[in-house]
Amino acid sequence: MDSTNLEPSLYTVKAVFILDNDGNRLLSKYYDPEFYPSMKEQKNFESNVFSKTHKADNEIAFLEGMTIVYKSSIDLFFYVVGSAQENELMLMSVLNCLFDSLTHILRKNVERRCLLDNMEGVFLVVDEIIDGGVILESDPQQVLQKVNYRADENPLTEQSVTQVLQSAKEQIKWSILK
């Protein structure tokens, strides 16, 4: 199967998912109806991928006949999956675009809590980068412009004191950790 040339097609990405540091799914999209159609298969695949990738930050892996590019940030793992014959650099450009766009809308706090607090923005970013497996956009600037979403856009007056403190605490914590 490996020797057969790829049928020229725009359908590049088989799946995208974001997992937390326990391997739980935070977001995942499967674009090929033939590729792990059931939820059970998807979760099995994700946990297999997670167990093989979370220890070493290696950027690329080959599992279950799929090329997987990945990236981690604090307690988050981002994965982009393509077929074995897919151009690895194309998958990489999708992953980079996803990561950079999210970095921006999460104001550099690419960690689990912040991501979950801005889940709608994350959904929109993924939707702007890939549509049904086709790479829709690979330039993070363009993505941000189209999504037009900023984290914490609620004005300060709306925030309770505890919330401000909480976010300040986190900012400091992560800046120390980095």
Add this chain to the structure above:
Amino acid sequence: MIKKFDKKDEESGSGSNPFQHLEKSAVLQEARIFNETPINPRRCLHILTKIIYLLNQGEHFGTTEATEAFFAMTRLFQSNDQTLRRMCYLTIKEMANISEDVIIVTSSLTKDMTGKEDVYRGPAIRALCRITDTTMLQAIERYMKQAIVDKVPSVSSSALVSSLHMVKMSYDVVKRWVNEAQEAASSDNIMVQYHALGLLYHLRKNDRLAVTKMLNKFTKSGLKSPFAYCMLIRIASKLLDETEGGHDSPLFDFIESCLRNKNEMVVYEAASAIVHMPNCTARELAPAVSVLQLFCSSPKAALRYAAVRTLNKVAMKHPSAVTACNLDLENLITDSNRSIATLAITTLLKTGSESSVDRLMKQISSFVSEISDEFKVVVVQAISALCQKYPRKHSVMMNFLSNMLRDDGGFEYKRAIVDCIISIIEENPESKETGLAHLCEFIEDCEHTVLATKILHLLGKEGPRTPQPSKYIRFIFNRVVLESEAVRAAAVSALAKFGAQNDDLLPSVLVLMQRCMMDSDDEVRDRATFYMNVLQQKQKALNAAYIFNGLSVSIPGLEKSLHQYTLEPSEKPFDMKSVPLATTPITEQKTEIAPVATSKLPEKLAPSRQDIYQEQLASIPEFQGLGPLFKSSEPVQLTEAETEYVVRCIKHTFTRHIVFQFDCTNTLNDQLLQKVIVQMEPSEAYEVIHYIPAPSLPYSQPGSSYTLVRLPDDDPTAVSCTFSCTMKYLVRDCDPNTGEPDDDGYDDEYVLEDLEVTVADHIQKVLKPNFGAAWEEVGDEFEKEETFALASVRTLDEAVGNIISFLGMQPCERSDKVPENKNSHVLFLAGVFRGGHDVLVRARLALADGVTMQVTVRSSEESVVDVILASVG
């Protein structure tokens, strides 16, 4: 003020998940606020996010509840909050398949898609196309065409990509948008260009001329998008592949020029395309290999991975082309990404010299436990290839493999190792003992029944012939004590083989058998009792027939025959000779080992080719009563390629008849052929009994016509015959477009090439695992011997090949492989002659000026011996 999330969550710190304890019913309850006026965008947004999150987690929504939530959501279109609107689009897409009547949002989406807000337009198009079906598509066609050529890139891209998704559903409608797509392809925006190219190709891919034109246009004008370049390269290489054009075509030049593109993605795509081209010469590969070499030292892991994976591919066919990269690959063998390191090492193993093998093996064993099973299999395959290349290195390899065998690993991985060890044992007789010892150790603690039985079978076959057979008995008998039924049964069979082959072990084996006869499992007990009784007879012939060489019949055939026998009880005992023989599976030559073989398709147990033919022929009334099908030949072409009619013939041999099956294809689209028969004129005393015409042969639909021939009864030695064949038929001209034929036609005929029936058509290959035993079993009652000189043959290999293909018999004991630098060789052949008579041939070959051959034939039937000798002469 309502906060985004519950207070409790916030206090529990950043580790908690605000979505963790979401209840579907509670969320749907909350969704009621969608109906409140005025709309609270923030709260609604949050609820939509929760719904999408739940769907994403795999929560199941019933149709009713989904529809209810969906309808409530439609109200949110009244709000002008941008993010809320965008989330509505997402919800529509997510729910398109689970909610009913999603098309009610069509008008809202159409409004957004044609409205002034550019931010809404692209996503609205994508959401709309998701819920649109073929009939509705007509209604929005006008908008789609406008959107494709819209000057806002996101709108144009969205329209193009959505069109591509809809090609599957409504090709005919989308086809009409080709001109708009063409216009979009010349857009300045790189993504629009890419999407337009993808859509254009998809619409035109069945029209090679149009694709060629499109390629020419874009390769000349040049593109901005690297993605589009990659797409163009793929199209070009596919076209090259299909046209089988030489590599001097402009398409190849284009791909090669992309090696100098400034974007790495394009360069890699071009290099990979060149590497994957069939029959690429070393000179054409060189530029691709040198860019890959550069990538090997890239700081990006993905690029290094891509490069080394592709180089690994090159190394399989052209190891010498990769030698130049050896130094770069050496640097990668310590790469922190173990996938890269593994690929680098396996590539080096293919390209490097024999002297570097030890070092590389040491390196790889340092981290083999860290890599995934997929790559471990790659390593094993590389070792397997290496053993064939450097047979002298087998001790290093064997050691390494046995270490790998001890490590943890999945079934695929273990199987690859076991297969590799077995192939080494078969290739190198001197490694047999160590290999068997490793395998014995492995089955002591093996959880895979399939592998354990396979190894036991191998021990039974090889063990008795080693200098010290007794040492294997312990391992085998341990299985009888410890394992599951299937393994125990296999162990009993293996034990029996030791007893049959080694007289001094027989008493001990009999004692062990006695114990096995108390087993709790029926199969194990049955086998033990059976072997016990056979062994006690101490007759070589019995041992050969029932212990060494099992049944050689086709299992589905046997099942069918037995079923038939029980349906029609008769006085006669069941005759094994009426069962069709198993066709020996042709052992696949693993010349190309995929770097990562991961075909995940479950292996289907396909009925053998012969069983299919048996079924087909049995359904033709004229052929009933011919008895079981004895042998079906490989198809023989009776026409040149690319003639008006293509005819090939398959010879089906029965006990007293031959059926010729002619598969005819009509390649003229303005003709319909009817009543097609192939008339045959035999040169010998063969008698044509019956013709069964193919009723009708429309353009390009194959059909079969049959001819039944009776073999001469009085002269059993008349085995070869030449038939001159003529195809006769009724032609009716027809309209090439509609296929509508004229009312009347005329008779015509077409001369085919002559068809030969040879001795090989009368003999079925049968593998005798233990040839010596079979030889004794048949006995020398009808043994005959003759000596021939094969003057025209120059090497032993050639002689062996000729004899095998001429007689159509199965070489046994791997005697078809002639060891290098030898002047003499003995070839053992086994087969069954038509009518069910075993035939064994021993050919001693000696190389002098030509090849001298002494043939000894044994069979249970005298005439068969004569036939073979007569035909060899």
